[in-house]
Amino acid sequence: MPLTNSLRTFQHYRTTYLPNDLTAGLSVFLAGLPLCLGIALASGAPLFAGLVAGIIGGIVVGLLSDSEVSVSGPAAGLAVIVAESITAVGTFEAFLVAVILAGIIQLIMGLLKAGRLSSFFPDSVIKGMLVGIGLVIILKQIPHALGRDNDYEGEYEFSQLADQENTLSEIYRAVATASPGAVAISLIALLILIGWDQLSRKGIRFFQVVPAALVVVLVGVGLNQFFGHYLTSWYLGDSNEHMVRIPVLAAGNGLSSILDFPDFSILGDTHIYGIAVTIALVASLETLINLEAIDRIDPLRRVSSGSRELMAQGIGNILSGFMGGLPMTSVVIRTSTNVYSAGKTRLSTIIQGILLMVSVLAAGSVINHIPLASLAALLIVIGYRLARPALFAAMYREGMSQFIPFIVTVLGILFTNLLIGILVGLAVGYLFVLYTNSQASYRVIRDGKNVLIKFQRDVYFLSKPRLKETLRSFKPGDSILVDCRYANFIDRDIYALLVDYALTARTLGIDYELREVTQHKRNLPTHAAI
Structure with missing residues (x-):
């Protein structure tokens, strides 16, 4: 051929x-x-x-x-x-x-x-x-x-x-x-x-x-x-x-x-x-x-x-x-x-x-x-x-997500050799890819007291730190809707965090609703709410 x-x-x-x-x-x-x-x-x-x-x-x-x-x-x-x-x-x-x-x-x-x-x-x-x-x-x-x-x-x-x-x-x-x-x-x-x-x-x-x-x-x-x-x-x-x-x-x-x-x-x-x-x-x-x-x-x-x-x-x-x-x-x-x-x-x-x-x-x-x-x-x-x-x-x-892996690869090749420099660059590059994807996995839309958390893709554990900060920012009287209809997969850690926050929300006086939150939608039945 x-x-x-x-x-x-x-x-x-x-x-x-x-x-x-x-x-x-x-x-x-x-x-x-x-x-x-x-x-x-x-x-x-x-x-x-x-x-x-x-x-x-x-x-x-x-x-x-x-x-x-x-x-x-x-x-x-x-x-x-x-x-x-x-x-x-x-x-x-x-x-x-x-x-x-x-x-x-x-x-x-x-x-x-x-x-x-x-x-x-x-x-x-x-x-x-x-x-x-x-x-x-x-x-x-x-x-x-x-x-x-x-x-x-x-x-x-x-x-x-x-x-x-x-x-x-x-x-x-x-x-x-x-x-x-x-x-x-x-x-x-x-x-x-x-x-x-x-x-x-x-x-x-x-x-x-x-x-x-x-x-x-x-x-x-x-x-x-x-x-x-x-x-x-x-x-x-x-x-x-x-x-x-x-x-x-x-x-x-x-x-x-x-x-x-x-x-x-x-x-x-x-x-x-x-x-x-x-x-x-x-x-x-x-x-x-x-x-x-x-x-x-x-x-x-x-x-x-x-x-x-x-x-x-x-x-x-x-x-x-x-x-x-x-x-x-x-x-x-x-x-x-x-x-x-x-x-x-x-x-x-x-x-x-x-x-x-x-x-x-x-x-x-x-x-x-x-x-x-x-x-x-x-x-x-x-x-x-x-x-x-x-x-x-x-x-x-x-942007830094492109420049840092680029410059790390350059410096790695300069101060070690071609193979090690590439491997170090790949490791850093993949970390930035994962980080970037985790940052773009969901959007937060606020209209007064009403807040929509919309998951736009599959969600993995790398999104957990940002999601915890988001949930921690809510105040009593807020009304939160977490919409997961567009996520085919939700990592176990993310799933547990969303479900466990329901108790926190009740304690703080926050109206909290989960829509279609499940770890594997292809294997488990979907829920209207939990």
Whole structure:
């Protein structure tokens, strides 16, 4: 079914989209390549495992996904789980079996329509996730822009376990040890990106067709080589520290010589099944939340099927496990790069997957001359677009019930990590949803001494504090009518409070009537009054 829909998309493909998709595919490739390598490094896995997941995520999942702009690949949110799992099972080859099993679980979840759960994520949390990721991208790329490349690309945790630093202390040290060559490259790259975008918006064809990301990379390579010849103190060199570093295939060796394959003898160890379930659940949660966010930044506002996405991710993870790759999810960072580079269809995702494959097979020695400072500028611009200051003002204007879950999600992502930040945001968001619903469950209408309490929906225990305050506010001589005809369900605590107040009302000299008050109207007969 997903493949049929994908083929239908290409049958009706508009050729006017092709320049956009080519440009976006190149931009996602340039941004995603170091992320694939960095996440593999953080996971304690072979570097090629990250590239394999990126290639399959681009080509296979890109073809099968229901989203036209989603980009899949290895995710930073799974890095800790992967590292601990590899240690637990002993070898990376044994861990690959867990990736395959996780893919099978995701495929089953998709078939069971579990993707519908994505509709239960509050909008404030989704917006907070996008802004939080944007701010994290900016903060984590500042050190790379200043030439401090100690941390791997894709390291988005606040506390950096590798060097005992955190996001803020890393920026401080980067400022103190800034490399003039890296600063020059990143500043010029930022100016190119900003100017290119403005000239493109003015309709100048050259700037619309030529990818700004490609120009930034070429200028970065050229500047670094210029520094090497004429300004050696600014030269970044061709070291592993400051350059993109992709493994290069040795002459005469086939691809199979560097790939890892699953060790199915681990199937007798029950631990592997627990690891598989953990990976499947965490990867599915990230994917569904990301998919909700992706649909909000899609300029064409297309709505994707979460269940179909889980099926696509499941197939991708099965193949990734068989071919020695890391587990993958839909990832917002690469997807955001795709959207903000004007990607229109899944072709851009597939193109970046093909470029990743070509880079592994033939272009490693060329790509290894790209300074990380150039790519830092590209990602900083993407981060700014995700976290524009106007978004904070817009959320504030929507009221505290929207702003507080939004800002809690943002801060949670900034000061912990993506997964914990989202979970904290969801908890706060759901509390506000429940609180808001409880506040709107009934209305109080007063006309002199006559008071009508009209229940407008089902009433749960969260409405009890407000209802107690309402009942306590009545004075002797008031005439109260509690109308519950429009509530199909009344919580036991609310029911007891309403019934018990009848005695209080008689004591205070309050005329008090209940109309159709019952806990379960479908199961119990209705009352005219109690």
